[in-house]
Amino acid sequence: MTTIKKIAECTHVSAATVSNVLNGKGGASEAKAREILETAQRMHYTPNLLAKRLKNQQSNTIGIITEDLTVFNTPEIVDGVDAACEAMGMEIILGNMRLYKRYHNDFTDTQKHQQLLDKMVEHMLSHQVEGIVYVGYHCRKLVYLPTRITVPIIYAYCYPKGQKYPAVIYDDENAAYNLTTLMIQKGHQKIGAICGPLDSFHTLERLKGYQRALFENGILFNPGLVQYGDWTRSSGVAAAEVLIQTGVTAVFAFNDEMACGVYEYCARHTLKIGTDISVAGFDNRDVSADCTPSLTTVNLPLEEIGQTCTRLLTEAIGEKPVDTEITRLPCTLLERESIGPCPNPAK
Amino acid sequence: MTTIKKIAECTHVSAATVSNVLNGKGGASEAKAREILETAQRMHYTPNLLAKRLKNQQSNTIGIITEDLTVFNTPEIVDGVDAACEAMGMEIILGNMRLYKRYHNDFTDTQKHQQLLDKMVEHMLSHQVEGIVYVGYHCRKLVYLPTRITVPIIYAYCYPKGQKYPAVIYDDENAAYNLTTLMIQKGHQKIGAICGPLDSFHTLERLKGYQRALFENGILFNPGLVQYGDWTRSSGVAAAEVLIQTGVTAVFAFNDEMACGVYEYCARHTLKIGTDISVAGFDNRDVSADCTPSLTTVNLPLEEIGQTCTRLLTEAIGEKPVDTEITRLPCTLLERESIGPCPNPAK
DNA sequence: GTGAAAGCGCTAACAG
DNA sequence: CTGTTAGCGCTTTCAC
Numbered sequence: 003m004t005t006i007k008k009i010a011e012c013t014h015v016s017a018a019t020v021s022n023v024l025n026g027k028g029g030a031s032e033a034k035a036r037e038i039l040e041t042a043q044r045m046h047y048t049p050n051l052l053a054k055r056l057k058n059q060q061s062n063t064i065g066i067i068t069e070d071l072t073v074f075n076t077p078e079i080v081d082g083v084d085a086a087c088e089a090m091g092m093e094i095i096l097g098n099m100r101l102y103k104r105y106h107n108d109f110t111d112t113q114k115h116q117q118l119l120d121k122m123v124e125h126m127l128s129h130q131v132e133g134i135v136y137v138g139y140h141c142r143k144l145v146y147l148p149t150r151i152t153v154p155i156i157y158a159y160c161y162p163k164g165q166k167y168p169a170v171i172y173d174d175e176n177a178a179y180n181l182t183t184l185m186i187q188k189g190h191q192k193i194g195a196i197c198g199p200l201d202s203f204h205t206l207e208r209l210k211g212y213q214r215a216l217f218e219n220g221i222l223f224n225p226g227l228v229q230y231g232d233w234t235r236s237s238g239v240a241a242a243e244v245l246i247q248t249g250v251t252a253v254f255a256f257n258d259e260m261a262c263g264v265y266e267y268c269a270r271h272t273l274k275i276g277t278d279i280s281v282a283g284f285d286n287r288d289v290s291a292d293c294t295p296s297l298t299t300v301n302l303p304l305e306e307i308g309q310t311c312t313r314l315l316t317e318a319i320g321e322k323p324v325d326t327e328i329t330r331l332p333c334t335l336l337e338r339e340s341i342g343p344c345p346n347p348a349k
Numbered sequence: 350m351t352t353i354k355k356i357a358e359c360t361h362v363s364a365a366t367v368s369n370v371l372n373g374k375g376g377a378s379e380a381k382a383r384e385i386l387e388t389a390q391r392m393h394y395t396p397n398l399l400a401k402r403l404k405n406q407q408s409n410t411i412g413i414i415t416e417d418l419t420v421f422n423t424p425e426i427v428d429g430v431d432a433a434c435e436a437m438g439m440e441i442i443l444g445n446m447r448l449y450k451r452y453h454n455d456f457t458d459t460q461k462h463q464q465l466l467d468k469m470v471e472h473m474l475s476h477q478v479e480g481i482v483y484v485g486y487h488c489r490k491l492v493y494l495p496t497r498i499t500v501p502i503i504y505a506y507c508y509p510k511g512q513k514y515p516a517v518i519y520d521d522e523n524a525a526y527n528l529t530t531l532m533i534q535k536g537h538q539k540i541g542a543i544c545g546p547l548d549s550f551h552t553l554e555r556l557k558g559y560q561r562a563l564f565e566n567g568i569l570f571n572p573g574l575v576q577y578g579d580w581t582r583s584s585g586v587a588a589a590e591v592l593i594q595t596g597v598t599a600v601f602a603f604n605d606e607m608a609c610g611v612y613e614y615c616a617r618h619t620l621k622i623g624t625d626i627s628v629a630g631f632d633n634r635d636v637s638a639d640c641t642p643s644l645t646t647v648n649l650p651l652e653e654i655g656q657t658c659t660r661l662l663t664e665a666i667g668e669k670p671v672d673t674e675i676t677r678l679p680c681t682l683l684e685r686e687s688i689g690p691c692p693n694p695a696k
Numbered sequence: 697g698t699g700a701a702a703g704c705g706c707t708a709a710c711a712g
Numbered sequence: 713c714t715g716t717t718a719g720c721g722c723t724t725t726c727a728c
Contacts, residue, residue: 005705016715021707029713046497051475052403053705056720061399071431074635077424084418084445096443098431128398150393235639259639266641269616288421289636292582292606294613352721363699368723376697400721403704 004045012045013038024049055130063093064315065126065134067119069160070102073139074287075304079158082308083135090316095129097122102139116146123148133315135308136160141171141203154318158311161328168318170310170329174204177300177333178211181282182254184298184335186219189344190252190280194227194245196238196260205230208256208284231260238263246271251279251344258283258290261297261340276342286336295339303331351392359392360385371396402477410440411480411662412473414466416507417449420486421634422651426505429655430482437663442476444469449486463493470495480662482655483507488518488550501665505658506651508675515665517657517676521551524647524680525558528601528629531645531682533566536691537599537627541574541592543585543607552577555603555631578607585610593618598626598691605630605637608644608687623689633683642686650678 006024010017015034022029023038024047030038041047055061066083068076080096087094099118126134133153138144138160147162148155161169185193195212198205209228216223229244231237238260245253246267255261261283265275273279276295283290283299290297310329318324353371357364362381369376370385371394377385388394402408413430415423427443434441446465473481480500485491485507494509495502508516532540542559545552556575563570576591578584585607592600593614602608608630612622620626623642630637630646637644657676665671 003705006707007705017705018707018716019714021705022714025707027707031713034713046499048471048474050403050477050705052399052408052477053720054707056397056399056403056704056722057706057708059720072424072428077419081419081445081447081450084443085447094443096431096441098428100428100432103428124395127395130397130399152393235636236641239641259636262636262639263641266612266616269613270619272617288634289582289606289609292609294583294586294610350721353723354721364721365699365701365723366697368721369698372723374723378697381697397721400704401723403706403720404722404724406704 003050004042004047005050006047009038009041009045009047013041061093061130061132062091063095063129063131064312064319065095065097065129065131066137067097067099067122067126067134068137069099069139071096071098071100073102074285075159075302076137076139078304079137079308079311082305083158083312084308085305086309086312090312092312092316095126095131097126112146116149119146120149123151127152133319135311135315141174143203154315154324156311156315156318158307165326165328168314168324168326168329170307170314170331172303172307173330173332174207175211175214176330177284177335178208178254178256179215180211180335181284181298181300182212182215183219184337185252185254185280185282185341186215186221188252188280188341191221191344192224192227192248192250192252194229194241194248194250194253196241196245196253196255196264197228197230198233198256200230205256212254231256231263233257233259235259235263235266239267242267246273246279251346252281252341253279254282256284258285258287258297258299261299262289262293265293265297276339278345280341280344282341290336291338298338298341299336301334301336303333306331350397351389351394352397353394356385356388356392356394360388408440408477408479409438410442410476410478411482411659411666412442412444412476412478413482413484414444414446414469414473415484416446416486418443418445418447420449422506422649423484423486425651426484426655426658429652430505430659431655432652433656433659437659439659439663442473442478444473459493463496466493467496470498474499480666482658482662488521490550501662501671503658503662503665505654513673515661515671515673515676517654517661517678519650519654520677520679521554522558522561523677524631524682525555525601525603526562527558527682528631528645528647529559529562530566531684532599532601532627532629532688533562533568535599535627535688538568538691539571539574539595539597539599541576541588541595541597541600543588543592543600543602543611544575544577545580545603547577552603559601578603578610580604580606582606582610582613586614589614593620593626598693599628599688600626601629603631605632605634605644605646608646609636609640612640612644623686625692627688627691629688637683638685645685645688646683648681648683650680653678 006020010020134155137158157169229241242264286301290299353367357367370382481502484505504516576588589611633648637646
């Protein structure tokens with residue numbers, strides 16, 4: 003381990019001078035400075051961040067707590083936080099609770115979660131983090147919150163009960179509204195919807211957007227055109243079966259997997275997607291770009307969520323007044339091939 | 350910030366004693382000890398890890414460098430490393446190079462990569478990591494390696510040129526061999542293969558496994574039954590078209606996406622998968638479980654790769670003799686519904 | 697049992 | 713321009 007002290011010895015100056023030079027603080031003769039720099043290089047000096055931070059009393063680090071890193075949305079969000087941090091010279095430390103792997107969708111054992119979370123927060127605090135980003139693995143109201151936290155925290159892809167802390171999620175409703183509007187613009191009037199479960203936040207929001215688009219275009223909302231799936235492909239197939247028999251010309255599946263189910267149904271019944279029937283999904287999962295015809299879907303601003311969190315967090319760290327609002331980031335419509343004009347525009 | 354010193358003041362003992370008690374080192378009267386513990390609790394004492402580690406001269410931390418966190422295999426591997434570390438009281442720090450996002454599949458700009466990597470390693474070293482896991486985003490021979498590294502390093506999902514360092518990958522060949530063997534056991538003799546590009550490590554290995562299975566079962570290898578795709582669904586459709594016309598009864602797609610392409614082709618031509626024709630994929634992507642019929646595929650031991658890396662790394666850190674072998678972890682065959690008996694077992 | 701002292705690597709304030 | 717000193721929070725001898 004090459005230390006400042008060793009360099010000082012070799013160059014016959016004091017540690018302070020070496021420190022100054024290495025940090026570009028000037029205060030050394032041209033010659034000495036060069037000698038020090040060269041020696042540092044030659045001896046492969048690597049500053050010890052632990053010591054530096056201990057001394058400076060600031061870690062320049064924020065903590066990311068993820069509910070589960072292996073769930074599809076999480077890596078992108080972490081990536082966003084990471085990128086933003088890099089850009090502003092901050093660092094991250096990652097704490098993965100592995101909630102999904104441990105408990106799947108069982109969110110009833112609040113106590114266990116609470117315990118895990120508190121341990122995680124404590125751990126982050128031990129690392130002297132200056133703020134924390136909490137990344138949920140699906141959008142929902144969190145019922146457990148850190149018991150004791152001494153730094154700013156911000157929630158991504160979920161939002162805390164009671165709105166005591168800021169949160170960044172995406173705008174489900176407008177995305178669904180835009181997508182439905184696009185279908186209407188293409189001449190579709192009988193548009194089926196394949197929702198997720200009714201108790202899902204996403205279902206509710208997307209349904210609202212769908213309904214608003216219909217309303218604003220003077221189309222009667224027909225509850226018979228709404229089916230409820232469970233986000234799986236097979237539930238999409240089942241819903242498609244029902245919907246297509248009602249004579250819909252377009253189907254809006256609330257996620258890409260269920261949209262694939264619609265594809266499957268159509269393939270079986272030799273309905274040509276984009277011609278005989280239009281289909282849209284949601285989430286922009288890998289498969290949506292790969293299927294044929296490519297699936298029109300909604301891209302989630304995951305990376306932006308991460309970046310926005312970082313920005314808000316650093317503002318909060320900088321003692322700016324924190325507002326505890328929920329920020330909703332817009333999604334982008336990915337118009338691809340699966341939505342075509344209505345085959346029989348005459349109503 | 351509650352420090353040991355403050356606790357010492359409050360309890361009228363020295364910092365040394367507080368330290369001893371807090372670390373369960375004994376050397377204090379029952380009464381004093383209890384008082385100290387209580388005070389620490391009450392004042393929400395959180396140990397400062399920076400100071401602790403600086404003093405102890407060991408960080409208990411390993412660094413994970415990922416080529417790109419957002420590529421499908423990476424989070425699982427990171428999760429595996431993380432889990433293993435947690436189990437042995439180690440910590441991780443994550444450094445994401447974002448190679449895929451920055452350059453996509455362009456690995457020609459070696460210099461840039463080299464620079465990024467060196468910066469990353471330097472950064473990790475600054476954090477006093479005791480070892481490094483490098484997570485590639487696809488299996489290949491790495492042409493750039495850290496210029497200077499002073500701690501053990503181990504490669505996951507890729508392997509370094511010249512084999513100077515240990516690596517952990519998975520066993521493509523045996524997985525393909527097992528899968529092909531399964532098809533043969535079900536009576537299939539004309540088995541088509543849809544490979545990835547010929548210059549891919551995965552293609553080569555899997556092809557070897559496929560060929561070995563044929564050979565061991567006395568089936569002539571017919572090059573006409575091998576098609577080359579580019580891992581995308583649409584290339585799977587195209588390959589299926591060719592293969593199925595040759596009269597194959599089973600198709601082994603070298604990834605799930607291309608297998609989905611086969612599904613699509615079959616749906617269009619009303620071929621029933623698992624009955625009229627058997628299909629298998631590789632990778633166990635989400636879609637494979639969701640499609641109908643569910644796709645028989647190969648599960649990649651991603652988490653195990655992470656765990657194995659951690660184990661090997663900690664051994665290396667413990668000064669155990671390091672061997673620089675490539676460890677190949679077995680994949681598991683996920684037998685689902687898409688492979689059925691051969692429709693006309695008479696050859 | 698308990699505490700004083702020294703020091704991990706680094707920086708900041710101040711003196712020369 | 714350069715060095716001395718002190719100290720960040722913690723632990724570890726080694727005396728008492």
